[in-house]
Amino acid sequence: MSDRKEPKSMERRRFIRSGMQMALAVSLGGVASVSFIKSTSKDLVWQIDPFKCVQCGRCATECIMTPSAVKCVHSFNLCGYCDLCGGYLKPDPNARSTAAENQLCPTAAINRRYIEEPYFEYVIDEKLCIGCAKCVAGCTSFGNGSLHLQIRHDRCKNCNECAIARVCPADAFQRVPRNTPYLIKGGFTKGGTSKDQLKKG
Amino acid sequence: MKQIKYYFLLISVLLFTAIQSFAADAKQRFPKPEFDTGYAQPFTTAPSPRFLLLEYLDVIVLFVVLSVVTWFVLKKRSRKGVFWTSVFSLLYFGFYREGCICSIGSIQNVTLGIFDSTYTIPLTALLFFLLPLIFSLFFGRTFCAGACPLGAIQDIIAIRPIELPKWVQKVLGLIPYLYLGLALLYVATKSEFIICRYDPFVGFFRFDAPFHMLILGILFLVIGIFVARPYCRFFCPYGVLLGWMSKFSSRHMTITPAACIQCKLCANSCPFGAIDEPIVETGKRRSNVNRLMIYFVILPLWIGVGGFAGSMLHVPLSRFNKTVYMAELIVEHPEVKTDAKNIDVRTFMSSGKSTEQLVLEADQIRHKFYIGSWLLGGFVGLVIGTSLIGLSTFRKREDWEPNRTNCLSCARCMDYCPVKKEA
Numbered sequence: 001m002s003d004r005k006e007p008k009s010m011e012r013r014r015f016i017r018s019g020m021q022m023a024l025a026v027s028l029g030g031v032a033s034v035s036f037i038k039s040t041s042k043d044l045v046w047q048i049d050p051f052k053c054v055q056c057g058r059c060a061t062e063c064i065m066t067p068s069a070v071k072c073v074h075s076f077n078l079c080g081y082c083d084l085c086g087g088y089l090k091p092d093p094n095a096r097s098t099a100a101e102n103q104l105c106p107t108a109a110i111n112r113r114y115i116e117e118p119y120f121e122y123v124i125d126e127k128l129c130i131g132c133a134k135c136v137a138g139c140t141s142f143g144n145g146s147l148h149l150q151i152r153h154d155r156c157k158n159c160n161e162c163a164i165a166r167v168c169p170a171d172a173f174q175r176v177p178r179n180t181p182y183l184i185k186g187g188f189t190k191g192g193t194s195k196d197q198l199k200k201g
Numbered sequence: 202m203k204q205i206k207y208y209f210l211l212i213s214v215l216l217f218t219a220i221q222s223f224a225a226d227a228k229q230r231f232p233k234p235e236f237d238t239g240y241a242q243p244f245t246t247a248p249s250p251r252f253l254l255l256e257y258l259d260v261i262v263l264f265v266v267l268s269v270v271t272w273f274v275l276k277k278r279s280r281k282g283v284f285w286t287s288v289f290s291l292l293y294f295g296f297y298r299e300g301c302i303c304s305i306g307s308i309q310n311v312t313l314g315i316f317d318s319t320y321t322i323p324l325t326a327l328l329f330f331l332l333p334l335i336f337s338l339f340f341g342r343t344f345c346a347g348a349c350p351l352g353a354i355q356d357i358i359a360i361r362p363i364e365l366p367k368w369v370q371k372v373l374g375l376i377p378y379l380y381l382g383l384a385l386l387y388v389a390t391k392s393e394f395i396i397c398r399y400d401p402f403v404g405f406f407r408f409d410a411p412f413h414m415l416i417l418g419i420l421f422l423v424i425g426i427f428v429a430r431p432y433c434r435f436f437c438p439y440g441v442l443l444g445w446m447s448k449f450s451s452r453h454m455t456i457t458p459a460a461c462i463q464c465k466l467c468a469n470s471c472p473f474g475a476i477d478e479p480i481v482e483t484g485k486r487r488s489n490v491n492r493l494m495i496y497f498v499i500l501p502l503w504i505g506v507g508g509f510a511g512s513m514l515h516v517p518l519s520r521f522n523k524t525v526y527m528a529e530l531i532v533e534h535p536e537v538k539t540d541a542k543n544i545d546v547r548t549f550m551s552s553g554k555s556t557e558q559l560v561l562e563a564d565q566i567r568h569k570f571y572i573g574s575w576l577l578g579g580f581v582g583l584v585i586g587t588s589l590i591g592l593s594t595f596r597k598r599e600d601w602e603p604n605r606t607n608c609l610s611c612a613r614c615m616d617y618c619p620v621k622k623e624a
Contacts, residue, residue: 080231
């Protein structure tokens, strides 16, 4: 068709096209190689550094999941098994008992169990936990800080930018390699990475 | 009365820390007890994230989908095939993968990888960014046709598309450039990922979204019934890059498989207004050339004016950055320093960082915004200038052709073409 009529202009168009195509390919290749040098074959997931966390309570409300993918975890190695638990009991409790009025947790997600005099075990029921960090605040200020928040990766959607990270006042959210996805207290030290001594659940 | 217990506790805490600070590895206020009853300590569970191999499987699925849809567009010329591939993509990348990871958002990962020295971009994100662009460089925007879940959800809903006036399309078509520029600005200043934050459809994929995003998503879908693919055409920042690639692609789809017979059947088939009609030059050649020359001359002016306008906006733009916002708040309203209800300020005050330090940091970030908004404004000016040039350049067209930049390769027009493939 037009090929026969105006061979010159078509030739010119084709030349411009392939030239631009080459230019685009080169710039794309440039971006790709600059990025590739710094890329990691291990994917990244989000996690909370419990030493930076200030227990502001936003994890419960800002996550795209309802309830939040952030839950309280219990690092039993650090727990003092206290009877007067700052994470379990409200300040100024009527009695050190499992009565609802004495519990700090708004969803009663912590199970308190008597072990032996004078020790009590505290286990988080993750189905109930909403990640509000009330117990974390209590445990951190009055106890060992064995209760702390972690993103649970069976629930986390791993958004490109974590909605909680964006509003975290303490910048406690960070991207960590997918093969070491937790920063559980006791398993790692401040600034270090988690050792894989944890049972996969 | 009961508070006495707590005071006692506090005192004992202090005592413990005082005593134990001498001990080698004792950091705990209350040491772990030794149990006599044979108590077995439970494990702290750590459920694994999605298996890494599955993330690479996503990349493979993307590659396969791109190949299949390209084959449907270029070889089979089948709208049905393209449609069902896009339904698959909607189900897989949309509802199964819940909209994350996506190529549109990956622009930000790539940018962050370049600007943030502490961020290493996952290879999967890089591949999600590159694959559609490479395909587009050779075959046109087949990604938009069948691999993008955001495109697919809008494509299905486009029931009664109306044709927008050309000038409206042109003006709205400038928004994606601005959006792309803004997204890059906010990532390069390490502020936030606005493309992901304002993704209107991800809430549908997850069946969960903040209220305002749900409203925005519903709005997009309702408008999408009449204005086909509003997000793709008038917002998608990745579409800008794909459009550049597609414009110079070597094997873009054609409406007709052989020679066009000028039947005009395809003219109204495109719901996206992406079919260019045949044109002959109108008006006097001399004045047309003059106008073109003027547009070329004022192109630098556009860039300059755009850049200047952008730089004037750098202060309000920078307020979306956390650090800048906080510094401004504390400087302008020093009384917030004692406001216990303001979590951000309270956290900052207890972090031990001085206000001077914060202001210094904010100043540095704002300076980055100053440079960035010059570039952003200049870029938008360049886009406006070149689109004016594009409007006034005359290129003789004899047949009905897809506009390579805007064509989404959806293959609707092919169904309307009566010409059969030459044997």
